Amino acid sequence: MKYPHCRDCREEVVWWAFYVNICQTAFKGILGLLSGSAGLLADSLHSGADVVASAVTMVSVKMSDKPADDRYPYGYGNIQYISSAIVGLILLLGAMFLMYESVHKILSGNLKAPSLIAAVGAAVTVFTNELMYRYQVCVGTENNSPAIIANAWDNRSDAMSSVAVLVGVVASVLGFPIADSLAAIGVSLLVGKIGLELIQEAVKGLMDSSVDVELLQTVWRISTESPNIHSVYFLRGRHIGEELQFDIGLRVDPALKVKDGNIVAEAVRARILEEIPHARDIRLFVSPAPVVAVPARA
Numbered sequence: 001m002k003y004p005h006c007r008d009c010r011e012e013v014v015w016w017a018f019y020v021n022i023c024q025t026a027f028k029g030i031l032g033l034l035s036g037s038a039g040l041l042a043d044s045l046h047s048g049a050d051v052v053a054s055a056v057t058m059v060s061v062k063m064s065d066k067p068a069d070d071r072y073p074y075g076y077g078n079i080q081y082i083s084s085a086i087v088g089l090i091l092l093l094g095a096m097f098l099m100y101e102s103v104h105k106i107l108s109g110n111l112k113a114p115s116l117i118a119a120v121g122a123a124v125t126v127f128t129n130e131l132m133y134r135y136q137v138c139v140g141t142e143n144n145s146p147a148i149i150a151n152a153w154d155n156r157s158d159a160m161s162s163v164a165v166l167v168g169v170v171a172s173v174l175g176f177p178i179a180d181s182l183a184a185i186g187v188s189l190l191v192g193k194i195g196l197e198l199i200q201e202a203v204k205g206l207m208d209s210s211v212d213v214e215l216l217q218t219v220w221r222i223s224t225e226s227p228n229i230h231s232v233y234f235l236r237g238r239h240i241g242e243e244l245q246f247d248i249g250l251r252v253d254p255a256l257k258v259k260d261g262n263i264v265a266e267a268v269r270a271r272i273l274e275e276i277p278h279a280r281d282i283r284l285f286v287s288p289a290p291v292v293a294v295p296a297r298a
Helices: 006-035 038-064 079-108 117-142 145-174 178-206 213-225 258-277
Strands: 229-240 241-254 279-288
Touching: 006 038, 006 117, 006 145, 038 079, 038 145, 038 178, 038 213, 079 145, 079 178, 117 145, 117 178, 145 178, 213 229, 213 241, 229 279, 241 258, 258 279
Parallel strands: 241 279
Antiparallel strands: 229 241
């Protein structure tokens, strides 16, 4: 982590996201009704889905802190992927609803230009959501939290949808009333795309997808550069929620005693924990390197 207080931000950011989304849902909903903007009302529903998503994230971040037990010996970290999938599903279902309502309005011919006050509401929410995105993506990245990062992208999608609403409202006021409904359709497509991407990433995490190749290369380098390590014969890594887990097979100098071999392996573990953020569970398998027979002289 960059700073000591990054861990404190992890506990605070989900509450900020929750309260901000509640305020935005009410703010955009009221302005949408007063101005007659379908796009802003659609954006209000999007923020309402964000409230649910933030609540899910809060619960998952809290539960992922529970220590491993007999039932879940690898801990509760993967619940953050479940949370990320739920957020994605909420966004996808919300997008389908917005698409249906907007298309229905266009086909019915019930098109009226909204009041310019809707543009003010959209502009305010663009700024607020982009600010929350930057805050959450920083906290999520520093804490390696898929749930917080998913929630950050939820706010980014809200910011982009509000941009579309802003453009649609201005165009409607200038004489193109269909633009407001088209903006709502654009919002639904954008939100649906982000929802699908979050679900895909969550599935990858739950299926124990490998960590990045760069991280594996770093672990390999640390291991092979350590004293008395002959080679690495096995290496793999996976994500467990916010944490990284590695399985490493080490071959040590065959002249070492078992006790000394374990000391060498623990030194490797200490270096990995020091150099790789979020590495927690490192399983080491130590074997003596094969002895190469020297041919006898004739």
